[in-house]
Amino acid sequence: MADTIFGKIIRRDIPADIVYEDEDVLAFRDLNPQAPVHVLFVPKRAIASLDEAQPGDAELLGKLLLAAAAYAREQGLAKDGYRTVINCNEHGGQTVFHLHVHLLAGRRMHWPPG
Numbered sequence: 001m002a003d004t005i006f007g008k009i010i011r012r013d014i015p016a017d018i019v020y021e022d023e024d025v026l027a028f029r030d031l032n033p034q035a036p037v038h039v040l041f042v043p044k045r046a047i048a049s050l051d052e053a054q055p056g057d058a059e060l061l062g063k064l065l066l067a068a069a070a071y072a073r074e075q076g077l078a079k080d081g082y083r084t085v086i087n088c089n090e091h092g093g094q095t096v097f098h099l100h101v102h103l104l105a106g107r108r109m110h111w112p113p114g
Contacts, residue, residue, distance in 0.1 A: 006042045006098040024060055025067045027103075036106025037077060041068045047099040050088045068103045077105040085113075 009016045010026050019039055020027035030038040041064050047053050053061060065084065072078045082105035087093040 004046070004096050004098040006040075006096055006100065007046060010042065010044050020067060020071050022063075022067065024063050027067065027071060030102070034102075035083075035104040035109075037075070037082070037104065039068075039071065039103045041071075041101040041103065042098060048097045049094055049099055050086050053099065064099075064101050068101050072103060072105060075105075081105070081109075083109045083113075 005014070008014045009018075009028060016028035018026065018028045020041070024044055025041055026044055027039050027041045030040055043060050043064060045060065047057060047060075068084055069078070072082045082103055085102040085104065086099070087095075087102075
């Protein structure tokens with residue numbers, strides 16, 4: 001898998017506004033936010049896309065979602081609600097091929113998303 005901007009952020013080769021970190025997950029504010037709160041949760045171990053994930057990645061995938069939910073609660077976003085999104089491959093809207101979860105909040109979300 002090619003090195004991505006997310007890999008460079010994880011290694012601290014380029015700066016980011018990091019809002020959460022643990023042993024397996026790093027989260028930072030999106031540079032092109034689509035909502036008042038737009039945070040990306042990325043695994044520190046690179047997986048190109050959700051389609052590339054294997055059964056052995058189940059624990060890591062769970063940690064990504066749990067980290068996003070914990071952050072939303074800590075920031076007071078859970079009461080009004082938030083959206084999590086995982087884009088997969090080109091037609092799914094994925095532009096960085098390092099699996100990541102978008103956490104969007106701070107405004108009413110609409111359906112269908114687009």
